[in-house]
Amino acid sequence: MKAGIVGANGYSGIELIRLLMNHPLVELEMLISHSTQGSEIQQLYPHLTGFLDRRLEDFDADELARRTDVVFFATPAGVSKDLLPECLKRGLICIDLSGDFRLKDPAAYEKWYQQSSADTALLNDAVYGLSEINRRQIAGARLIANPGCYPTASLLGLAPAVKDGAIDLGSIIIDGKSGVSGSGKSMVPGNLYCEVNENVKAYKLGTHKHTPEIEQAVAAMSGKNESITFTTHLIPMTRGLMCTIYATxxxxxxxxxxxxxxxxxxxxxxxxxxxxxxxxxxxxxxxxSNFCDIGLNVDGRSRRLTIVSVIDNVVKGAAGQAIQNLNIIKGWDEQTGLALAPIYP
Amino acid sequence: MKAGIVGANGYSGIELIRLLMNHPLVELEMLISHSTQGSEIQQLYPHLTGFLDRRLEDFDADELARRTDVVFFATPAGVSKDLLPECLKRGLICIDLSGDFRLKDPAAYEKWYQQSSADTALLNDAVYGLSEINRRQIAGARLIANPGCYPTASLLGLAPAVKDGAIDLGSIIIDGKSGVSGSGKSMVPGNLYCEVNENVKAYKLGTHKHTPEIEQAVAAMSGKNESITFTTHLIPMTRGLMCTIYATxxxxxxxxxxxxxxxxxxxxxxxxxxxxxxxxxxxxxxxxSNFCDIGLNVDGRSRRLTIVSVIDNVVKGAAGQAIQNLNIIKGWDEQTGLALAPIYP
Amino acid sequence: MKAGIVGANGYSGIELIRLLMNHPLVELEMLISHSTQGSEIQQLYPHLTGFLDRRLEDFDADELARRTDVVFFATPAGVSKDLLPECLKRGLICIDLSGDFRLKDPAAYEKWYQQSSADTALLNDAVYGLSEINRRQIAGARLIANPGCYPTASLLGLAPAVKDGAIDLGSIIIDGKSGVSGSGKSMVPGNLYCEVNENVKAYKLGTHKHTPEIEQAVAAMSGKNESITFTTHLIPMTRGLMCTIYATxxxxxxxxxxxxxxxxxxxxxxxxxxxxxxxxxxxxxxxxSNFCDIGLNVDGRSRRLTIVSVIDNVVKGAAGQAIQNLNIIKGWDEQTGLALAPIYP
Amino acid sequence: MKAGIVGANGYSGIELIRLLMNHPLVELEMLISHSTQGSEIQQLYPHLTGFLDRRLEDFDADELARRTDVVFFATPAGVSKDLLPECLKRGLICIDLSGDFRLKDPAAYEKWYQQSSADTALLNDAVYGLSEINRRQIAGARLIANPGCYPTASLLGLAPAVKDGAIDLGSIIIDGKSGVSGSGKSMVPGNLYCEVNENVKAYKLGTHKHTPEIEQAVAAMSGKNESITFTTHLIPMTRGLMCTIYATxxxxxxxxxxxxxxxxxxxxxxxxxxxxxxxxxxxxxxxxSNFCDIGLNVDGRSRRLTIVSVIDNVVKGAAGQAIQNLNIIKGWDEQTGLALAPIYP
Incomplete structure (x- = not known):
């Protein structure tokens, strides 16, 4: 099976490359990047020297259709909603790592992402790729909306308790802590080493785009709509994401x-x-690695459950789960190409 | 005024030295450390070369009484409860940075600290040194129980809302994130660079010693006893502590x-x-610096308040607040010796 | 005495603010920044809240002459060579933290900095502000070319041996390691957290602008021109610079x-x-702090001297030494406003 | 093929586990650790959960001989010299990651390691496992002295120039920079997070144990004995090692x-x-990854070559090269089990 990556120059794109090179059933065929088209990937990322001898190309749906079977979109919000439909209509399997196809409600997308949404019909077709929860729907899908990093850790941490009805949905508070790779290679002051190092920063209180995504998925699991308090913090590390979740x-x-x-x-x-x-x-x-590790604690004094859920935001929170979803779509063993142990220390 | 520091070899002790050297009304006279007695402080801490030409001495209450007026205890839990009374009865002002005199209830100390408590009468005499809240009691005190780092950030963040009755006390959840200096120079695996770097770790869920300290202070402010959910995380940085606080x-x-x-x-x-x-x-x-910076956000959707409160755990969370309390005891300007701007970046 | 800072929005500018606020004989009057003019400094840098209530202004030599006595230029290369002469001719003391007035030979500047040099007459007038070495010339100066961070650590490490003739000048090799604040707040990929963290990078081999500056100063101390091998490395930390120097x-x-x-x-x-x-x-x-700490080792087997020289690049390597130079110019105690102990840990 | 690891609880041991689990021709059979015998590896290292269901055992040469074919020693200096001969005489292939069998001259070992050396006959038998240089000798070996991390990066960087006679051997200076995992999990103050973070430290000037190892290997390549200047620095990162090498x-x-x-x-x-x-x-x-990446620069002005050589100290500098050597011994493709791309960022 041949794969293309749109947005191959970013951190999620690079991680897709690392993982797909290790996948026995997929061959990397096209690396797409508008801004760096024409460059060799090994020159941009010397760590890949000897592994992959390819130039970055500009997006071309016909070319993708001719040479590949599956396309991963590792692009910023607002890109795939326009490009992905072109690939879909040419019969390609499309796995979108951005937020463009995650929210079913176009109005919610427009409110939280501050731009016009993707086509409503496609929003309905898109399967939310939280692998462990939606395996059945993923299995037959052509368009996967791969979950965000915070939602992945949060929802895997919450799912059993929510489905059981063991916690009060209105009481859910998610305190998220993420390494910096989550915000990609964006050239913004907040991503500079001197601003992040020796620092913890709370950001986007009450306005983080992953909030409606989490609420939508909790509603899908429970049948009830509840507001969730979700706060995110930037931590001085490159990879890694923890959600500490509180519920009565x-x-x-x-x-x-x-x-x-x-x-x-x-x-x-x-x-x-x-x-x-x-x-x-x-x-x-x-x-x-592609693991999500979860620890639990009930505080008897306050009758509250605390859930600690961790992932590598670039793997299970992005590229790894995308490949896991491809495995499920194709009916392969879910762990194909992903059975690597974490690196420690 | 002459000062002594018991536990001068630890991180809080070293910070007391840095700050007191900058204090115009206090002179550092005695540095006490049982384990490193006899060594020169400049040899143990070369960064002090040229500043302080003193040897570390063993604890001797008579000697302290003869040469100093105030003693700071920057010792691990369980040390000052035995040594401090000796200084107090010799007329010295005693400021304890450990937890030994913070809890009024001996049984609570014994439960959370897993050892026998200090003398009950002294527990009653001790003034909880949360400077901004207890200025009046601190002013006349001889024995200050300097607050823990997490309680300082939490309580300064909570105090106005709690005293106003603006939040539901039973709903308070504190998600704490701390740099590693908070756990001192203890030679435990969890403090090793390779274990902390590129890592976020939740620890002591439901069992952190600062829990009863926070609950006691909230009760003192509100008149009501409520259980508080308090979770702590170790963050890969040296200094700095943030409490993200949630309340309905x-x-x-x-x-x-x-x-x-x-x-x-x-x-x-x-x-x-x-x-x-x-x-x-x-x-x-x-x-x-000795600042506590606080940001607030009301999430209208969930009717919940989020409070973000940050301190330098070694300054406002330990040595700085101890000196602030000495300033208050002596009737000096609260900022004496502490009016330094934060270092950025 | 009233001071202005041109380039107040960068890391050296911010450090000048921190240190000058602590200086008993200087008052901060004007903060100049073209790109952020009109903003309040406390809004750009909230850590300064409560310390300095000033707006950033655009550069205006007349206004500077009217309101200040000394101007610090904390600007990127190529800025002060045009602006500083305007201040100098209006009678202001000018201290330039950039490289524009360091090299006496305009051709050398043009070769290493890849742009046209400052006025040759001014290059001759400029005093190289390596405080410990050039105190006498600094004392009467109006125009100080404040040394670069690597040259400061290198030259203080080399000076006694070079002046004594104890080492072979042609054998000098300087292996420099610097924290990231040295490259300022530039929005370049190499300054992003994810690129710097968990990484050591050698950069600009054979082309670093500080090379001719070091060679010129060694020639001034020894009377001999020799090529020096100088290699720089970016280290995952914010502040701090070490030069490990080797010589036969x-x-x-x-x-x-x-x-x-x-x-x-x-x-x-x-x-x-x-x-x-x-x-x-x-x-x-x-x-x-403003210290330069130096350690030495002679390897008897190879007849080679190794010198380890460390500074805080933002203080002794920039803002601190600039203030030290102002102290020397004015005949004040060299340590005025700079007598702070290092922060540890 | 079945393998045992002595010292499985340290960082090199853990990395051997990660890499060997990925090796198609080797099965991990015994994990030896005196200090943690009886514990489950997954309990000590939860990142291995689901991968390896084994308890740590005490060292027993007979048991090793019965159950394994190859033994890796990932032990501190001074351990394998006593234990390894027991395995060797029982016919096991022995790969020693410590320094015990690297130096051919027992007197040199005793001088630099400050303890008695291994048996001289075994020192002669041991093959220095610098894979790229000594492939032929490794192919038939039973006892491999796996190189140190600094020597690996240094010697791979030097070998072509040394063998060609292109550089003056007496002029070689190696400036090493290493992450902290190189010093393992030792509970020494220098490994504490707060001491390493935001810090660069030069250490063991003129006394580092890797000095005679590098000199011995350079002599073996060139036929000439020369003293080399070698200085090491601790860098605030977990993994990674760079040697910047200078030669006329x-x-x-x-x-x-x-x-x-x-x-x-x-x-x-x-x-x-x-x-x-x-x-x-x-x-x-x-x-x-197991790569060693090398960059070069000739400074025409000083007639000096600068070599920049980098490795992951835990992989190519320890566990990875050990497995590469096993591959060579067994005549397998050198990359078996090691063909993983680096993780970036």
């Missing part, structure tokens, strides 16, 4: 009962690992 | 109304700075 | 004899600290 | 001619990548 108990489970429920829920999900009682995951323990 | 509104204030209330509340407190609407503080903006 | 011995001194020579040489220089035998400085030991 | 030209080659010579020399070495003219490698570009 609706059922009187103990930590141990929650752990058993989570173990059962993710029994068939090799990329979700539940920590034993009294142990909580750290981001380094999933670095470079 | 009890009154229907807007962000703007909260900001005005906070501005009024801290009108006479030069070390607390309230951020304007739409701006939230980052830890680097207080690095090396 | 011309005289058979032991480490101990070198240490004694260096101690004597810097006897009257409070900002240079020589480490005892067997101890070498690290950059953190001078963080936030 | 013995032949008048240009940079281009050196590059061609290096390309030819490493033509059959897939793990050494030579950078094109004007480009120098950074450590991040080899992170997590």
């Amino acid at each position: 108990l609706a059922k009187g489970y103990s930590t141990k009962e929650f752990l058993e429920m989570y173990e059962r829920f993710y029994d068939k999900s090799p990329f979700v690992r539940i920590r034993p009682l009294g142990s909580w995951p750290s981001t380094k323990e999933v670095a470079g | 509104l009890a009154k229907g204030y807007s962000t703007k109304e909260f900001l005005e209330m906070y501005e009024r509340f801290y009108d006479k407190s030069p070390f607390v700075r309230i951020r304007p609407l739409g701006s939230w503080p980052s830890t680097k903006e207080v690095a090396g | 011995l011309a005289k058979g001194y032991s480490t101990k004899e070198f240490l004694e020579m260096y101690e004597r040489f810097y006897d009257k220089s409070p900002f240079v600290r020589i480490r005892p035998l067997g101890s070498w400085p690290s950059t953190k030991e001078v963080a936030g | 030209l013995a032949k008048g080659y240009s940079t281009k001619e050196f590059l061609e010579m290096y390309e030819r020399f490493y033509d059959k070495s897939p793990f050494v990548r030579i950078r094109p003219l004007g480009s120098w490698p950074s450590t991040k570009e080899v992170a997590g």
